[in-house]
Amino acid sequence: xxxxxxxxxxxxxxLAELLDRVDNDQDLLRDLLNIFKEDxxxxxxxxxxxxxxxxxxxxxxxxxxxxxxxxxLGGTRAAAAAAKLEVLASAGETASLKGALDALGHEAECxxxxxxxxxxxxxx
Amino acid sequence: MKILIADDxxxxxxxxxxxxxxxxxxxxxxENGKLAFEExxxxxxxxxxxxxxxxxxxxxxxxxxAVRVRSEQTYVYMVLLTSKGTKEETxxxxxxxxxxxxxxxxxxxxxRARLRVGERILLxxxxxxxxxxxxRFRATHDQLTxxxxxGAVMDLLTRELHRSHREQKSTAxxxxxxxxxxxxxxxxxxxxxxxxxxxxxxxxxxxVRSYDFVGRYGGEEFLVVLNSCDPAFAPSRAEExxxxxxxxxxxxxxxxxxxxxxxxxxxxxxxxxxxxxxxxHQVDNALYQAKSAGRDCLRIARPAVRAEPAPAPMPQSVRLxx
Numbered sequence: 001x002x003x004x005x006x007x008x009x010x011x012x013x014x015l016a017e018l019l020d021r022v023d024n025d026q027d028l029l030r031d032l033l034n035i036f037k038e039d040x041x042x043x044x045x046x047x048x049x050x051x052x053x054x055x056x057x058x059x060x061x062x063x064x065x066x067x068x069x070x071x072x073l074g075g076t077r078a079a080a081a082a083a084k085l086e087v088l089a090s091a092g093e094t095a096s097l098k099g100a101l102d103a104l105g106h107e108a109e110c111x112x113x114x115x116x117x118x119x120x121x122x123x124x
Numbered sequence: 125m126k127i128l129i130a131d132d133x134x135x136x137x138x139x140x141x142x143x144x145x146x147x148x149x150x151x152x153x154x155e156n157g158k159l160a161f162e163e164x165x166x167x168x169x170x171x172x173x174x175x176x177x178x179x180x181x182x183x184x185x186x187x188x189x190a191v192r193v194r195s196e197q198t199y200v201y202m203v204l205l206t207s208k209g210t211k212e213e214t215x216x217x218x219x220x221x222x223x224x225x226x227x228x229x230x231x232x233x234x235x236r237a238r239l240r241v242g243e244r245i246l247l248x249x250x251x252x253x254x255x256x257x258x259x260r261f262r263a264t265h266d267q268l269t270x271x272x273x274x275g276a277v278m279d280l281l282t283r284e285l286h287r288s289h290r291e292q293k294s295t296a297x298x299x300x301x302x303x304x305x306x307x308x309x310x311x312x313x314x315x316x317x318x319x320x321x322x323x324x325x326x327x328x329x330x331x332v333r334s335y336d337f338v339g340r341y342g343g344e345e346f347l348v349v350l351n352s353c354d355p356a357f358a359p360s361r362a363e364e365x366x367x368x369x370x371x372x373x374x375x376x377x378x379x380x381x382x383x384x385x386x387x388x389x390x391x392x393x394x395x396x397x398x399x400x401x402x403x404x405h406q407v408d409n410a411l412y413q414a415k416s417a418g419r420d421c422l423r424i425a426r427p428a429v430r431a432e433p434a435p436a437p438m439p440q441s442v443r444l445x446x
Contacts (some may be wrong), residue, residue, distance in 0.1 A: 020232075021229065021230075022139070023143075023146065028138075028139070028142045032138060061178065064178050065132070065133055067207060068135075068228055069133055069135050071207065071228060071229045072133075072135055072136050072139055073135065074229075083207075
């Protein structure tokens with residue numbers, strides 16, 4: 001299996017790892033998910049704007065922020081996509097940015113429903 | 125223990141905050157490097173810090189460099205949080221002054237363990253500082269009375285004389301000697317003599333202002349320096365200080381002892397620029413005059429006003445003072 005294939009086998013959301021990180025504190029987990037739901041779309045929009053105008057510095061900084069946010073939350077695949085975007089922006093690979101951004105958007109679309117489902121479940 | 129978390133990303137900041145609060149830390153959070161530096165510079169500020177590498181205003185390594193540039197401040201143990209993982213970046217982070225680094229996303233147990241290492245280092249630093257301060261104290265203070273020792277009080281007096289000359293003020297130098305102290309040692313023993321010296325030290329300290337100096341000059345001789353002392357009030361102040369010894373008996377293991385002190389006084393403003401040795405010689409002469417006048421009194425060292433030179437004082441080594 002190639003490297004790309006390995007990445008795809010990773011979980012969209014590593015809830016077990018996150019629960020371990022928060023010491024099974026459901027209140028804290030809810031806090032984190034709320035912060036994410038507020039900060040992620042805003043940062044993502046800024047990143048999209050930076051990519052459109054090929055602002056490499058901001059694209060690198062914002063994808064770094066998203067990478068941290070996603071990895072803290074256990075969004076392994078999305079974090080890897082953000083990391084790839086950060087590397088490309090830092091290396092000045094302008095031509096590849098749009099594709100990497102789309103990949104990140106795709107991973108986020110996979111992750112968000114899982115987070116929403118979890119939040120709906122814990123609210124019950 | 126206080127700990128600073130500096131991270132521009134709210135989610136990571138909240139996660140760290142809660143994790144560390146649970147571990148018993150008093151957590152302070154900031155969202156950029158500039159605020160982190162300000163927090164770490166505050167008196168009584170945190171001595172443990174978790175700094176994200178990438179932050180606005182000032183990045184994590186920048187905070188480390190800025191903190192390390194400060195001198196004479198307590199050590200801050202700084203851990204860089206980074207998702208950067210290359211060897212070059214690790215070296216760069218540590219070279220900036222960080223003590224450790226931790227890769228994001230962190231493992232809570234590892235984070236706590238690394239912070240415990242930091243606490244051990246800080247404890248070690250506290251012990252070293254305490255040992256250094258003890259050594260400094262011992263080097264500058266008299267072991268029996270805890271007053272400044274002769275060397276230290278003379279250093280301070282030298283500085284004070286320069287300052288008072290520069291500011292056109294006057295420094296009062298009082299050299300006091302406990303009358304008949306030898307009898308105390310000879311008849312009641314050295315332990316009682318030590319008790320007496322300790323009590324006299326306390327009384328002298330209690331009789332001066334917080335910014336004056338009191339030192340043990342010799343066996344039963346004490347040097348008191350009154351900084352920026354108005355010459356008009358210096359004699360009465362010196363007399364008050366001298367009487368602090370005799371106004372009530374000193375309680376000892378062998379009963380109360382009534383003791384007196386003779387003293388010489390010198391006002392630096394009356395002597396112009398003179399060496400420390402010369403001024404001490406003159407105040408010592410005044411003390412000798414007080415002893416010669418029957419003890420338990422004060423004499424003031426005044427510059428000679430006659431044209432012809434004053435007779436040379438008797439060498440100190442041949443004087444007898446009891």
